[in-house]
Amino acid sequence: MQTSLIHMGQRLKQILKQRKIKVIDFAKKAGFTNQIAHYHLRKSDMKRANLERFCTIIGITTEEFMRWNGAQLIAQDKNLHHGERLLAIIAEKGLNRSRLAERMDMSRRTMYNLFEKQTFSPSELERAAKAVDISLEAFLNPGTVAEARNSDTEEMMTQREKYYKLLEDHNELLHLYNNLKDEVIQLRRELQEVKKVAKTR
Structure with missing residues (x-):
């Protein structure tokens, strides 16, 4: 007897491979680091919101993702x-x-x-x-x-969880930093414009 048990990360990896999408390119489109991308590829489950987002990036529907014919059947003893x-x-x-x-x-x-x-x-x-x-x-x-x-061991599992959490936090901080950097650049431009206007008066 066989039961179809979908490993979501493995399926995502196979679809990326079939569509010739590199993991690093997928990560950039998703807005996170290469390490976080590999983290998702190792996970057996996936939140619905992430599934929909990843499918949009890849260019397929969630139904196509779930019906993918490369699904692995795991035999049960x-x-x-x-x-x-x-x-x-x-x-x-x-x-x-x-x-x-x-x-x-x-x-x-x-x-x-x-x-x-x-x-x-x-x-x-x-x-x-x-x-x-x-x-x-x-x-x-x-x-x-x-x-x-x-x-x-449990200690290794705990350390891995902490590691991935730190990666996610780092990614969020990096995203925040880039946003703040863009805002600073924009403010500097606006300040320069104000100075130019002030000089002409």
Whole structure:
């Protein structure tokens, strides 16, 4: 049995590649740094507002984005107990369960109920994988190379989150700086005009 689980960042990356749009050019059009662009390409989910904005930049509709025929189907092992798999990842990474519940946007009781479930729904799978910061492929295929690439500890996950937050803050400050710089240039021009007028009087 296969379930279609869309990794939004991977899909965006593939569409950019098919349309021969460089990531750096996409970043410029979107108004953020190359690092932030790669951050979005690594994310499995995407806010609706960002999806619509990115589609406009690329020149496609959101429906075309969602129907893209390069969507990856991730095979699920029928014998894999999703709740136990989540517990194993939590133990392996030494994750704090209270913090994990916050990341999954649910109560501890609801999260503990998940541990008992044999099979997660697609949305639960995405939330669980995102919360422990691994790909869906790695979650569904323990012991694979994909899992090895996603074996970060909680400290590493926290540091990465801080890093990306700093990048976003830097991008916003840079944008603000450029706006202020333009305003200063405009004010200087206006001041020069005022001085010229004053001299003619």
